Amino acid sequence: MFQIRIHGRGGQGVVTAAEMLSVAAFIEGHHAQAFPSFGSERTGAPVVAYCRIDDREIRLREPILEPDAIIIQDPTLLNQVDVFGGLRREGFVLINTSRTFEALGLGEFAAQFPPRHVCTVPATEIALKLIGRPLPNAALLGGFAAATGRITLESVSAAIREKFSGRVAEGNVAAAAESFAHVRREKEELDHAQAD
Amino acid sequence: MLKQIEGSRAVAEAVALCRPEVICAYPISPQTHIVEALGELVKGGELSPCEFINVESEFAAMSVAIGAAAAGARSYTATASQGLLFMAEAVYNAAGLGLPIVMTVANRAIGAPINIWNDHTDVMSQRDCGWILLFAETNQEALDLHIEAFRLAQALSLPVMVCMDGFILTHAYERVDMPSQEQVDAFLPPFDPRQVLDPERPVSMGAMVGPEAFMEVRYLEHVRQMRALELIPGWAEQFRDAFGRDSGGLMHAYRTEDAETIVVALGSVLGTIKDTVDEMRAKGDRIGVLGITCFRPWPANAVRDALAGAKRIVVVEKSIAVGLGGIVSANVRTSFAGHADTVHTVVAGLGGRAITRQSLAGVFASAAAGTLPPLTFLDLDHGLVERALARERETRHSGPVAEGLLRDVGLVAAKIS
Numbered sequence: 103m104f105q106i107r108i109h110g111r112g113g114q115g116v117v118t119a120a121e122m123l124s125v126a127a128f129i130e131g132h133h134a135q136a137f138p139s140f141g142s143e144r145t146g147a148p149v150v151a152y153c154r155i156d157d158r159e160i161r162l163r164e165p166i167l168e169p170d171a172i173i174i175q176d177p178t179l180l181n182q183v184d185v186f187g188g189l190r191r192e193g194f195v196l197i198n199t200s201r202t203f204e205a206l207g208l209g210e211f212a213a214q215f216p217p218r219h220v221c222t223v224p225a226t227e228i229a230l231k232l233i234g235r236p237l238p239n240a241a242l243l244g245g246f247a248a249a250t251g252r253i254t255l256e257s258v259s260a261a262i263r264e265k266f267s268g269r270v271a272e273g274n275v276a277a278a279a280e281s282f283a284h285v286r287r288e289k290e291e292l293d294h295a296q297a298d
Numbered sequence: 299m300l301k302q303i304e305g306s307r308a309v310a311e312a313v314a315l316c317r318p319e320v321i322c323a324y325p326i327s328p329q330t331h332i333v334e335a336l337g338e339l340v341k342g343g344e345l346s347p348c349e350f351i352n353v354e355s356e357f358a359a360m361s362v363a364i365g366a367a368a369a370g371a372r373s374y375t376a377t378a379s380q381g382l383l384f385m386a387e388a389v390y391n392a393a394g395l396g397l398p399i400v401m402t403v404a405n406r407a408i409g410a411p412i413n414i415w416n417d418h419t420d421v422m423s424q425r426d427c428g429w430i431l432l433f434a435e436t437n438q439e440a441l442d443l444h445i446e447a448f449r450l451a452q453a454l455s456l457p458v459m460v461c462m463d464g465f466i467l468t469h470a471y472e473r474v475d476m477p478s479q480e481q482v483d484a485f486l487p488p489f490d491p492r493q494v495l496d497p498e499r500p501v502s503m504g505a506m507v508g509p510e511a512f513m514e515v516r517y518l519e520h521v522r523q524m525r526a527l528e529l530i531p532g533w534a535e536q537f538r539d540a541f542g543r544d545s546g547g548l549m550h551a552y553r554t555e556d557a558e559t560i561v562v563a564l565g566s567v568l569g570t571i572k573d574t575v576d577e578m579r580a581k582g583d584r585i586g587v588l589g590i591t592c593f594r595p596w597p598a599n600a601v602r603d604a605l606a607g608a609k610r611i612v613v614v615e616k617s618i619a620v621g622l623g624g625i626v627s628a629n630v631r632t633s634f635a636g637h638a639d640t641v642h643t644v645v646a647g648l649g650g651r652a653i654t655r656q657s658l659a660g661v662f663a664s665a666a667a668g669t670l671p672p673l674t675f676l677d678l679d680h681g682l683v684e685r686a687l688a689r690e691r692e693t694r695h696s697g698p699v700a701e702g703l704l705r706d707v708g709l710v711a712a713k714i715s
Contacts, residue, residue, distance in 0.1 A: 135470060137470040
């Protein structure tokens with residue numbers, strides 16, 4: 103089982119992101135379960151949503167306490183919520199930011215994980231450019247696909263088109279593709295740096 | 299057809315396949331998405347003929363359902379929590395009148411303190427109201443139970459509640475197999491109510507009945523409910539033949555063969571319990587779980603048979619009879635031949651408190667070791683309780699309990715784990 107926890111703020115589409123992620127996994131023939139941590143339904147309040155992916159029926163209903171991957175939609179949460187709580191040693195981290203882990207004060211923390219597992223993507227900027235609104239959720243799923251290889255960009259795009267339609271869908275699909283390319287480039291640069 | 303959709307959406311689509319003619323509802327979290335989706339299906343013409351009626355309260359919702367059912371329409375509504383309490387008088391009337399209404403209850407805690415999260419206190423307040431009560435373990439079962447509920451309701455002239463855990467199921471996206479209209483039509487006969495208001499053949503529904511026949515009316519209601527115990531197992535088999543999966547029935551036993559400890563529970567927590575049971579079985583513990591699907595009528599004989607080989611029972615329940623303890627466990631004790639002391643009550647998940655494998659494994663292990671008390675509150679914060687009690691000892695004017703506890707916890711926003 104692969105477990106993902108998404109942290110963000112009310113209004114950023116955190117719950118929708120988990121739902122779309124589960125749809126993308128379903129499209130690829132997996133079992134998937136997405137659910138929100140209910141309650142804080144106020145704009146701007148910290149929100150958590152979860153997604154489990156497995157190749158057999160998922161019966162477990164507890165919150166995800168030991169995630170394999172964490173997506174952080176809003177880096178201002180870093181000082182407010184224990185976003186990394188329970189993250190597995192081989193886990194993945196994807197943060198929506200145009201800054202580096204070092205600039206965020208997370209250099210030492212990030213160094214504990216396999217280097218290709220910790221990624222950043224300026225998803226809000228990409229969303230503003232391609233959707234016209236600061237909604238980073240779909241873009242981050244593209245980044246997640248590149249970071250983890252757990253789902254394909256094609257499945258993410260199909261899930262986005264299932265949730266939205268018309269111009270909104272296409273804007274989000276484009277944002278996911280650009281984030282995917284961004285994270286892939288990030289990893290390639292890392293490979294080159296290691297090769298050097 | 300396999301779909302990855304929200305539980306609420308799955309139930310709405312299943313209800314639509316049952317061809318309800320009147321849907322009336324008043325929105326309340328976490329039921330809202332179900333009736334919103336049905337409203338869209340009616341407005342879009344996909345569910346037709348059907349009248350969707352927005353009402354001014356839950357009391358009105360059940361009253362309209364009663365009127366519609368009396369007029370011969372297949373009627374559906376949904377509610378939760380305070381909404382169920384607000385309609386309580388009409389809920390009893392629907393049962394007493396013998397009207398085949400189906401209602402989803404998206405289970406949620408009851409205030410005060412106000413709390414929108416899941417537990418079973420709402421439905422347990424109505425457990426003896428005369429409705430058949432079915433509990434869903436998964437979203438697949440939630441949608442399947444609605445199809446069975448409409449059939450059961452009209453066969454017995456009794457209303458049926460389908461309970462699904464609020465948020466945990468209603469707001470979860472998971473895989474469901476949505477049957478086709480043809481499959482549902484073949485399983486669920488056209489609506490043919492036993493009693494209908496018809497100007498051509500006038501009858502009186504809801505006549506006052508005095509001591510001369512009131513007892514008999516109630517007795518017949520009881521007899522009709524008990525008939526469900528005979529019908530449900532056969533229909534579950536028919537359902538399996540028609541739809542290719544096990545859904546419904548009176549109960550589901552999991553790894554109970556040779557089990558010394560049997561856990562009993564209702565609803566979505568069964569999934570987490572099954573995972574816990576698997577982990578404990580792998581270590582050699584002889585443990586299994588019995589999921590109760592049909593809580594009313596209470597399947598006394600079936601439960602007795604299922605528990606017969608166990609040395610001890612642990613009932614995990616999301617409700618509490620304040621001043622007594624367990625509600626489900628009180629029912630289980632009537633159906634367990636062993637000593638009453640060997641039936642343990644574990645109150646868990648009140649107001650949305652997360653129920654984890656780790657905590658469950660802890661209580662199951664102490665049950666096996668003989669150290670589990672008769673009544674346990676899973677993951678109760680004893681320190682928090684002690685501070686509140688100390689405050690009450692120190693000062694007469696200790697103030698509202700909820701506010702004091704929240705101040706001690708140090709946050710006002712809710713914590714989920």
